[in-house]
Amino acid sequence: MYAQMVETGVKSVKSTTEMSSEEQAFQARIDAEIKIEPKNWMPEAYRKTLIRQISQHAHSEIVGMLPEGNWVTRAPTLKRKLQLMAKIQDEAGHGLYLYSAMETLGADRDEEVQKMHEGKAKYSSIFNYPTLNWADMGTIGWLVDGAAIVNQVPLQRTSYGPYSRAMIRVCKEESFHQRQGYEILLHLMREGNDAQKEMVQDSINRFWWPVLMMFGPSDAHSPNSAQSMAWKIKRHSNDELRQRFIDQTIPQLQILGCTAPDPDLKFNEETGHWEYGEIDWTEFFEVLKGNGPCNKERVAQRKKAIDEGAWVREAAVAYANKKQQRNAA
Amino acid sequence: MADWTLFEVFIRSKHGLNHKHVGSVHAADSEMAIENARDLYTRRNEGVSIWVVPSASITATATDEKEALFDPSDDKIYRHAGFYKLPDEVGHM
Ligand SMILES: [Fe+2]
Numbered sequence: 243m244y245a246q247m248v249e250t251g252v253k254s255v256k257s258t259t260e261m262s263s264e265e266q267a268f269q270a271r272i273d274a275e276i277k278i279e280p281k282n283w284m285p286e287a288y289r290k291t292l293i294r295q296i297s298q299h300a301h302s303e304i305v306g307m308l309p310e311g312n313w314v315t316r317a318p319t320l321k322r323k324l325q326l327m328a329k330i331q332d333e334a335g336h337g338l339y340l341y342s343a344m345e346t347l348g349a350d351r352d353e354e355v356q357k358m359h360e361g362k363a364k365y366s367s368i369f370n371y372p373t374l375n376w377a378d379m380g381t382i383g384w385l386v387d388g389a390a391i392v393n394q395v396p397l398q399r400t401s402y403g404p405y406s407r408a409m410i411r412v413c414k415e416e417s418f419h420q421r422q423g424y425e426i427l428l429h430l431m432r433e434g435n436d437a438q439k440e441m442v443q444d445s446i447n448r449f450w451w452p453v454l455m456m457f458g459p460s461d462a463h464s465p466n467s468a469q470s471m472a473w474k475i476k477r478h479s480n481d482e483l484r485q486r487f488i489d490q491t492i493p494q495l496q497i498l499g500c501t502a503p504d505p506d507l508k509f510n511e512e513t514g515h516w517e518y519g520e521i522d523w524t525e526f527f528e529v530l531k532g533n534g535p536c537n538k539e540r541v542a543q544r545k546k547a548i549d550e551g552a553w554v555r556e557a558a559v560a561y562a563n564k565k566q567q568r569n570a571a
Numbered sequence: 572m573a574d575w576t577l578f579e580v581f582i583r584s585k586h587g588l589n590h591k592h593v594g595s596v597h598a599a600d601s602e603m604a605i606e607n608a609r610d611l612y613t614r615r616n617e618g619v620s621i622w623v624v625p626s627a628s629i630t631a632t633a634t635d636e637k638e639a640l641f642d643p644s645d646d647k648i649y650r651h652a653g654f655y656k657l658p659d660e661v662g663h664m
């Protein structure tokens with residue numbers, strides 16, 4: 243998802259008898275749904291996994307601003323431009339809430355950002371796809387943020403206190419993101435000309451499969467899931483969340499009057515769920531490895547922003563010091 | 572960001588309520604911390620007043636001290652109103 247395939251560094255989940263007394267007390271606390279707070283004892287693997295997960299999540303929020311930023315100057319009306327800017331500003335906020343939560347685990351923000359720039363830390367695969375037309379702003383809000391919501395709602399109950407509180411804050415803001423996106427598409431479909439309607443369908447066709455990949459590989463291929471579930475830093479399996487997303491999205495797709503690019507998509511009356519076709523996991527792993535359409539561009543843009551903003555940060559410190567000296571004098 | 576200070580942010584959401592911890596921000600000084608906190612934590616009228624405090628200035632109880640620190644109040648149930656049983660005819664008190 244926003245944090246896909248987070249390595250736990252743990253081969254198999256320990257049984258109670260294999261745990262030290264500290265580990266037992268820690269696990270008992272988690273089982274009792276008592277939040278772990280920064281100063282509580284925690285296993286090193288839990289701390290490291292959370293740093294990986296939360297930083298990946300934070301990087302995704304930050305890199306996620308780039309595909310949308312691409313359309314700010316070309317939004318069709320001033321109203322749409324203001325809405326898009328507000329949405330993007332929220333994503334910056336989400337990144338910052340998450341970096342703060344990550345720092346409570348003793349991680350250094352600059353170091354973690356550096357890891358992303360060096361390709362050692364990941365961000366969601368979805369942001370490595372280009373935004374080619376205006377309808378993509380609608381599709382991203384509706385589908386990408388929609389998928390993010392499905393993932394983030396259960397994370398509000400995650401075992402680590404600061405992460406859980408960041409998620410609660412994030413979830414409050416996501417509904418605006420999804421609704422503004424869906425409204426963009428609905429407007430194009432209901433008021434638009436043929437070319438505009440085609441633009442919507444084209445956008446959905448391009449984003450559909452990459453959005454389904456956001457939830458990560460099938461349960462059978464998620465070696466880290468068991469430990470993450472035991473620690474309650476992941477609360478549902480990838481397939482479960484993906485199914486939940488599809489079931490809630492198809493009726494919205496029908497209201498738009500659009501289709502999904504999946505010939506195998508069909509409703510199963512018995513189970514009450516939508517069945518979908520095979521996901522191309524080769525594509526997913528290629529994008530994750532850095533070979534997606536925009537990986538290089540995204541990282542280069544982030545690096546540029548950090549490097550070219552360095553003088554502003556330095557100037558702020560110089561100014562703060564000068565002010566302090568003046569006040570002391 | 573290494574030479575910026577980490578500040579904890581407290582927000583009063585409405586007049587008459589306490590300030591409540593909401594998170595943290597990095598800033599070069601406290602003035603900038605207020606500005607950053609405004610942008611980060613009050614984009615939708617979430618507050619009427621903001622406090623920022625350098626994180627390093629906060630002294631906290633160690634979470635593992637919980638028992639030793641808070642136990643003494645456990646056995647003082649006579650500090651609660653419900654401890655005192657009064658006859659019904661007294662009514663609400
Ligand atoms: Fe977000």
Ligand SMILES: [Fe+2]
Pocket residue numbers: 333387390416419
């Ligand atoms: Fe969002």
